[in-house]
Amino acid sequence: MEQKIQIVDTTLRDGSHAVRHSFTEEQVSAIAAGLDRCNVPLIELSHGDGLGGSSYTYGFSKRNEFLLLKAAAKQIKNGKLTVLLLPGIGTIEDLKKAYDCGAKAVRVATHVTEADVSAQHIEAARRLGMMTVGFLMMTHMAEPQVIAEEAKKMESYGADYINLADSAGFLLPEDVAARVKAVKEAVSIPVGFHAHNNLNLAIANSLAAVEAGARYIDATLRGLGAGAGNTQIEVLAGVLKRKGIDTGLDFYGLMDLAERSVEPLMQRPQTVDNGSLMLGYAGVYSSFLLHVYDAAKKYDLDPRDIMIELGRRRMVGGQEDMILSEAYQLKQQAG
């Protein structure tokens, strides 16, 4: 039975950022099998920057992502194995290969004002018979009405629902509600929300999205994800249960899976550390965090100063290559 609120787990995709894309087939198999047993309907797995992300710019994957997809597909009996695709990083050929590996759903992600670059990929996914989601990133960088117009474009290409990402973890609950409401009024398909916890607001923002009418909420085990991580799925399951919203998730099972299979592979505490806090405060793409730390170390700079500059220059996903040059400029200015 389809639940009123569908939880999308992205531990094996957004979480890939947090482990520097080091997932193995063994880890993926254990987590995917556990999430499926816990009745998670959509289980997302890809490089953190989506299919084709394994590169010098975004970070090389330890294991070929198509082998990881095949490993996960063997374990998932009920849910849908889902992939992320950023046009320009991933290709339609990558999507077809992911489909052949067992992916049943794809989330085609673009910057919030660039929905038009998703048309070919959404249409190709529909031709493959995949559940197809339009995923708008960095939604703090556009006003609700602009986002609504972008969402309508993705709906017109054939998206089954529209996912709004607070990629910088910058939004406040009222900002999330305004965005979800504006998109819900503009399209006739469901709306989803993807939080980052950089201001410790992931659960609050996810609740605001639900109260504003969102039907799909992204989350990860132990909040494993870019920056300070995402909404923590085991916490979300408990909070929604307290609100009388049945997600169909196995509350105890998620807690046990997080403790057994995710905690041991975490490379750093999934907390709001100084760098993650600055991501949320300055409105910087969460996937930049570890790249900023590397640049700060290379040029002996405070990572927070680099983040302030990246936010001031309104850098967006895909501009990871600009981080080093911004750090170099700051170093030169410091003399």
Ligand SMILES: C[C@H](O)CC(=O)C(=O)O
């Ligand atoms: C490629 C990004 O990591 C997608 C995402 O999770 C976000 O925008 O947040």
Ligand SMILES: [Mn+2]
């Ligand atoms: Mn994210």
